[in-house]
Amino acid sequence: MQNEIRRLREQRGLSQAALGAELGVSRQTVNSLETGKYDPSLPLAFTIARYFARSIEEIFHVDD
Amino acid sequence: MSTTDRSAPARKTTAAWFVGVAVGLVICLGLALAVGLAGNRDAAAGILTGGVAVLVLAGWARWRSVRAVDRAGTAARIAAGRPDERDLRVHQATLAVVGVIAILLSGLASAATFLSVDATVLVRVMPFVLVATMLIAFVLVDRRF
Numbered sequence: 397m398q399n400e401i402r403r404l405r406e407q408r409g410l411s412q413a414a415l416g417a418e419l420g421v422s423r424q425t426v427n428s429l430e431t432g433k434y435d436p437s438l439p440l441a442f443t444i445a446r447y448f449a450r451s452i453e454e455i456f457h458v459d460d
Numbered sequence: 461m462s463t464t465d466r467s468a469p470a471r472k473t474t475a476a477w478f479v480g481v482a483v484g485l486v487i488c489l490g491l492a493l494a495v496g497l498a499g500n501r502d503a504a505a506g507i508l509t510g511g512v513a514v515l516v517l518a519g520w521a522r523w524r525s526v527r528a529v530d531r532a533g534t535a536a537r538i539a540a541g542r543p544d545e546r547d548l549r550v551h552q553a554t555l556a557v558v559g560v561i562a563i564l565l566s567g568l569a570s571a572a573t574f575l576s577v578d579a580t581v582l583v584r585v586m587p588f589v590l591v592a593t594m595l596i597a598f599v600l601v602d603r604r605f
């Protein structure tokens with residue numbers, strides 16, 4: 397699954413560690429999310445969407 | 461997620477970690493005592509050394525995950541009882557691999573006893589093989605996620 401997390405994080409000028417602290421996850425988890433290696437749980441996806449004030453569909457895209 | 465949302469689960473995992481370490485220490489001491497009383501003092505010393513080493517590593521991991529959050533790795537957070545959801549998924553996938561290998565190995569070991577292989581050796585080797593399996597599986601799964 398592709399996502400816009402890196403772009404949104406960089407727009408806000410946040411480091412991966414800082415975003416991780418905001419979301420309650422580790423820096424490695426943010427990195428894995430950004431590189432598409434790890435798909436978040438639904439609660440974490442909602443937390444990310446809420447944090448960036450976007451819908452889940454605007455942030456996460458299914459690979460086609 | 462606010463700090464208030466996280467405090468209750470954090471307290472619960474901290475308590476669970478200390479209970480886990482205490483249980484581990486009791487099991488380690490009890491096992492070493494029983495094996496020692498049975499006349500196997502070297503084995504008892506090995507159990508005690510290995511058990512205490514694991515508990516010390518868990519304590520170090522906890523210290524590191526609290527004091528140096530950014531530098532703590534997946535293993536340190538799991539050992540410290542402070543995993544996030546990705547860490548838990550890595551942990552579960554690793555244990556799943558260990559479980560499958562354990563079933564296969566126990567079947568092979570059982571069959572080997574019918575080929576005149578010493579069952580005592582098989583039983584004593586099994587934990588080391590499974591720990592090695594766990595370490596390898598952990599590294600591979602952690603890289604994959």
